[in-house]
Amino acid sequence: MRLLLARGAVLASGICLGGFASAAELKVEAGDGAAEKLVEVLISAQPGDTVVIGAGRIELTEGLSLDVDDVTVKGAGPDQTVLSLKGQTGSGEGLLVTSNRVVLEDFAVEDAKGDGVKSKGSDQITFRNLRVEWTNGPNEKNGAYGVYPVSSKHVLIDKVTVRGASDAGIYVGQSEDVIVRNSRAEYNVAGIEIENSMRADVYKNVATHNTGGILIFDLPNLPVQGGHDIRVFDNDVVDNDTANFAPKGNTVAMVPKGTGIMVMANRNVHVFGNRLSGNGTTHVLIGAYPKDYDDKNYMFVPRGVFVHGNTYGEGGNAPDGEVGKMITDISGSPVPDIVWDGVTRIPEYLSWVSAENRVYVDEAEGTSFVNLKMLSQLLLPWGWWPDTDIADYKGSLPEPQAVKLPQDGGA
């Protein structure tokens, strides 16, 4: 009833916020019946409404979902308003958004049985000042993704904290025009992962104590492929030292502990101005998709990668697992700051790779690098050696334009 009254009051006073006939504030306070009320409010909300969740803990047994356009869901802060899914018995995620122009801000989602907060097919989705966490720390039984926009457009992820995801803390999949900034990803398998997505800016984030800090991937057999135009800059990618706890079968299960930034497949990826240190396998790893697959449309090698102006601290001293061994068998130890597997397509190997598709490295004096030339290793096992001369890779690529989002004052 209170909801109806609130809406009525707004109408009566003639206020019309944001151009909507009704722009009510729908309040949900923690306490008895809060879970059911929250479910109901998210269903009955009208475009323009704000759902305000008070401070306190709400224990949910089912995941929440929002399918109404132009709704803001706002808590009292990421440590004040906590939606706990410890007792979840149904649904695949903590909160699922399937509508457009939605803002989620100032609350926490804890211990979801599947993914934390997901948007599917949303246009203009904002995740701001959220905390998504599995409170028992890294564990393979934790949910896969913390903040999880997929098949979405105009995605803004700002000031979120994600801990404990058994796949990626912040995972952007098959999406277009994406900003991930000012966020913190720690104790996940992958801190931040941009996968099969177009036009993404990842900046001013901290990725620490994950298995791998920031991953830019393109994978086969998905409806959207050919990720491109990604800028990863001004991030702190430090001390990624958590053992890989992803369940086998997931792509990130192959990421070695102590990977800073990894670029796998994808096109036109720019990695610059980041601060990397304490990553035991290597700071920057560039490589082809290493597994077998059945997909004629898939480009398995990275095309056009430009790594420049980053700062590198200590690292490469503790190469991990199979990948770590594969690298050190060639590079020796410690592993250089930047590692490229050197895999190209056979026709290009036999001729040349065009300028826009090459890997370029332009770093300060003293930065170490290796091209593992793994294709040569395969084709010419007796007449092959890795290339550690970083000067050979100098050059540059035109940088993609900054991503602009309508919900962020952009076009």
Added chain:
Amino acid sequence: MKIRGSVRSLIAAAAAVISLGTPAQAISDTAILATKPPKQLSEFDFFEDAQKQIPATGVLPFRLATPLFSDGADKFRFVYLPKAQPAKYDPVEAFGFPVGTALIKTFAFPADHRKPGEKLRLIETRVLLHQTDGWQAWAYLWNDQQTDATLKIAGAKVGISTVGTDGAQLSFEYSVPNKNQCKACHAFNGKITPLGPKARNLNTDYAYASGSENQIAHWAAAGLLSGVPTPAEVPAAADWHDATAPLEKRARTWLDVNCAHCHRAEGPASNTGLFLTFNEDVPVRYGVMKRPAAAGRGSGDREFDIVPGKPDRSILIYRVESTVPGIMMPELGRHIADRDAVKLLSDWVASLR
């Protein structure tokens, strides 16, 4: 767990008898088209005798060759079409129903699954209403007296206590879906859509009061369906329990009905790239040697959705077997595993080369 033909005939016969003696009652078109759904199911006037699930005149019962598994619930399905407007036949997707159509489905559990149709407890009735701006989905929860059902926008949990076909006690918490959860399955390119009434799954006999007849033929003859091709041209899904049907067809039909509402290019799980529609003919797309995209712990440490010949290495089997949220598939609408389906799918995967 199916309602046997004999029980169905009995109900249909009873319906016929009653409709002779009672004046025809009008279905509430107003309730179907109202922006706010009625609080009580009875306000639609869909039933002559709701407790016995005997429909009012103008409301036609139907069955599906292979139904969705819903914790083993018995289901009563009905369609109501507004006057003189047939649905439009479609060879692949759900029929094109006119505005004003209602699809009605009641979920019930018998006291003992070994005695199907006996001592039924009605749990919920879900309605799909075709309004001018699209379909609406609502669930109504039956009261303890079984006299009427009440709208539950936020869903509900109901304790079920019954006896399984193996004679063992079967107790679990059943979920009545909230409105968004209805759409979590009934979504086609983001719009609510019916799932059951497709040509292939309706192309089977029903024991009408007038005698057993093919449902497509019956609908066409009754003027409820237009554009029907010759019987030979209407596709037919397998009855997945029918051991005489080809294994592959039974398994693919089960996947089509239980998974493909999400796992298709137009469905909520499109991002996985795993498409389980019956007509998907690219093996990697229906899971053969396909690596998971977003399975998380649902992978169960297995590498591929389907490894031919190896059900115990196939993620698909692991997730259909599971009852753990975050692992189990489908992720909504069930709390117990469909053992027979696990067996069928395992046999099929084992048969693949």
